[in-house]
Amino acid sequence: MIQGIYIHIPFCHQICSYCDFNKFYFHNQPVDEYLTRLDQEMELWARKTDLSEVHTIFLGGGTPTSLSLRQLSRLFDSISKHFPVDQVTEFTSEANPDELTYDKMELMAARGVNRFSIGVQTFDQQLLKVLGRTHSTEHVERVITHAEQLNFPSISMDLMYGLPNQTMEQWEQALTKAFSMPITHISAYSLLVEPKTIFYNLLSKGKLKLPTQELEADMYDVLLKRTEKAGFEQYEISNFAKNKLYSEHNSIYWRNEEYLGLGAGAHGYVDGVRYSNHGPLKKYMTPLEQNELPVLHQNLVTVKESMEEQMFLGLRMNQGVQYTKFEEKFGKDLRTVYAEKIRPHATSGFLELTDETLRLTRKGRFIGNEIFQDFLLD
Known part of the structure; x- marks a missing residue:
């Protein structure tokens, strides 16, 4: 039974050096046509699936906050038209700090979003530049202030360690700054250099200096100690929450439960079948023009595979x-x-x-x- 819905917005105003998710530089992209086709995909899935158990929605990317106010409004019109928003208990949107204006936050709050996952990564301006990030600490502080003004119940912050030339001092400073803010959740990930990324190309040319494995392990150790001291409970290898405000949507993945995945390059798990959509925009939109789902691959999960997934996903969680x-x-x-x-x-x-x-x-x-x-x- 479907527990959650993931919706992929693959557009970015800036391409980050480490990102291997399906994404496209926003300029000159058919964003409005994409939203039209996404609405069609929602309708097709809503017709053929039982959504009575859905309790989470997650907007990911790319960057959902790359959309304009008008485009966001269109997106939420589609979501509320096809999906049972009233029964959703956790509605999350990923966000870039420099794109998340008060007007966008106000709109999203009015349309049901009650949790933001903010891509901070680091507070060090030089490291932000290396990562290809365009925000500043001031942008993060502004977003947090706006979230308080709008009484958002949950704000999650993404942080990264094991970054090129990152020192322990820089990592400690990032944690200190994060703990000084009224956030309820932290997701902290070590850098993985993935193929088809800027970092991968630099690494293959010997132009990327990464911390040693020993230093990266020490950074993780510091993370565990300092989150606990700051009142954050670790509930998954990379995730920490205050007041039991876990990421319920991501917990659906870790519990090996079923979910819809919509949008270009999105993955889903429905009726025992894992599937993935076409990634390129044209290939994603063309089947929808014929009123067909844009599924590229499907795999009926065997009992053996499901047992394996239950183990390596479930072991990620502290329980x-x-x-x-x-x-x-x-x-x-x-x-x-x-x-x-x-x-x-x-x-x-x-x-x-x-x-x-x-x-x-x-x-x-x-x-x-x-x-x-x-x-x-x-």
Whole structure:
């Protein structure tokens, strides 16, 4: 049953050096035509799926806040026309600090958005320039002030570490500044240099100096200690919340539940099928002109694949994977299915079996990706 809806807005006024998401430079793009086709995709999915369990909507990108006030209004008209906004408990939009004006925030609040995920990444102006970001600390402070004026219940801030030439002092300063603001959630990610990005090209030419693995691990250790001291609860490897204000939409992914993905290059999971849309705008919009869904790939998830997903997604969360939930879904005891995978990591202190769950230990969170790989059945 579909739990959430993801909507992709693939336009950006500036292309960041590290970003490998499906995106297009805003200038001269058919933005209004895209919104028309997106409305058609919403209608097609709304006709064919049961949306009675939907409780989250997430606007991602690209940059949703790259849209003008008029374009945002069009987008929200489409969402409210096709989807059960009244039953949604968490409605999130990603945002760039220099694009999120008071007028846009006011409009979005009036149309149901109750959570912003703000792409701050760092407060160091030189590092922001290296990342290709165009905002300043003043932009972030202005957005936070506006959010308070509009009584937004939840503001999340994205931060990054392991950046080119980033020092521990710069990372500490970023955390100090973040904690000084009235935010409710932090997502903190280490830099991954992905193919087809500016950073990847620089790295392949030997022109990108990254921190050592040891320094990056130390930065993560500092993150864990300082978020806890500041009153943020870690509930997932990279996510921390105050007052239990977790990202419910992202938790749908980690719990391996189903969701709609709409827009160019978006991914979804419906009726046991994972699918992805065409990425290029023309290829995305052409099927919709014929009133057909713009799906490029579909994969019926096998029981084996679903079990693997349940493990490596669920282990991302601090609560881990519950034995009862696994058995209800698959009719098997995960401790039996994965006994040989669990044993060496439990012996090494990376995994622990509680009365109810299998989960990473604090030590295990530092090598989470390596452990996740081991839960792929032979």
